[in-house]
Amino acid sequence: MYIERHLSERLKKLAGSFPVVALCGARQTGKSTLLAKLFGKTCRTVVFDPIIDIQNARAEPDLFLANNPAPLILDEIQYAPQVVASIKRRVDSDRKPGMYLLSGSQQWSVMKSLSESLAGRVVFVDLAGFSAGEISRAQKEALWLHNWLESKGTWRPEKRLAIKHTLLDQLYRGSLPQAVFLDIGLLKDFFTGYERTYIERDARMMAEFADIRTFARFFRLMAALTAQEINQHHLGRELDVTPQTARRWLGVLEATFQWFEVPAFSGNAIKRLSEKSKGYMGDTGMTCFAQSISSPQAVPTHPLWGALFETFAVNEIRKQLQLLPYPASLYHWRTHAGAEVDLIIEQDGVLYPVEIKATTIPSKADTSGIAAFRKTYPRKHIGPGIVLCAAESSYKLTEHDIAMPWDAMG
Secondary structure (H helix, E strand, O other), rough: OOOOOHHHHHHHHHOOOOOEEEOOOOOOHHHHHHHHHOOOOOOOOEEEOOOOOOOOOOOOOHHHHOOOOEEEEEOHHHHOOOHHHHHHHHHOOOOOOOOEEEEOOOOOOOOOHHHHHOOOOOOEEEEOOOOOHOOOOOOHEHHHHHHHHHOOOOOOOOOOOOOOOOHHHHHHHHOOOHHHHOHHHHHHHHHHHHHHHHHHHHHHHHHOOOHHHHHHHHHHHHHHOEEEEEOOHHHHHHHHHHHHHHHHHHHHHOOOEEEEEEEEEEOOHHHEEHHHHHHHEEOOOHHHHOOOOHHHHHHHHOHHHHHHHHHHHHHHHHHOOOOOOOEEEEEEEEEOOOEEEEEEEEEEEEEEEEEEEOOOOOOHHHHHHHHHHHHHOOOOOOOOOEEOOOOOOOOOOOOOOOEEEOOOOO
16 A cells, blocks of 8 residues: 655655755665655666676666666665766766666765765655654645744644554554554564664675674664663673774664764754764664564553653654755753753744653643753743643643644644
8 A cells, every 4th residue: 555755746846856866764664665656657767786786787887877778766776886976977968857766775875975976966865664644644734843833833733643553553563664554463573574684784784793693782772772862982881892883883773764863952053062962763663673562552661661752753753844845953952950852943043842741641840841941041032842742632831832742733
């Protein structure tokens, strides 16, 4: 069953304006399916392989492109980096929109080469798993974050998304397309295969490690640390590896879209870089699997319950921010005294504080971090705040802040 992706229209517009479009994302987020759906009728597709040199693309990239004229979809481009230089020469000799549509599961290495070699010729789009709005078939214009920022924080939801799964099911399944619709009894088998393929193929391709089991333990350790500030110097101690190795492995997780970080906000552009970032797993389903959570019903009693809900919410916000016509920045805020705000969304010079609470009955006490943030920066333009939660409806918590159901829409 095909589900319309909210990025579809943007991808079509980009392909109509740039000669090369690169669609990036974690393994099995639906990149190949989306490109085939949007462009498959007008473009041939070549899928590269990590072992087999398909049509001698690695050995003879110029000949490969001569035998496969544009427009062309090149799937898993990270397995044929030699083709990038040939694409540049083709584009420079006959520049047209939509010549090459690329997909890849790595954020760095080959993608960095693409960025450097095809500067001014390529645009990048990241594709995550399904958003809650996509699963419920909501139009992207109806999503709460779009309306919230457009209204400068005055919008309040009147309806809810027609959610296919309960919140607990959604956290347990995650957002990878196959996991969303798979029989729940088969999820363990799906994630077992996913983890094994990811570690043995994607991760090992980027980093040399002698013991796969140690990297697998590292992967599970990071799942346990989702929604926490990360001290990279301490990561290696848990596994008896050097801090340098731990940092390199964390970079592999980021490069393959399994992990991302939100930088700290301090009000000073220089200080932002010196504070600890907050890290998140890219998928709650994979997190539940890595932590051996046995069922959706076990989620709310697990020590990671709050972190899982926060991880889900931050992933949803990142997906919705990607749909905005102009970018917004994400930060988190924490003082040495312990006051914190889970997310600060910055757009057009306005700071929107967001607290994320796994509660069905939020109260004014849940806005204490937002109040501390306002008090710390009285001269900054701070917009209305949100407590994103599992409440049944939206309502005011303070003069400036409201409770927002996680599945709200306008």
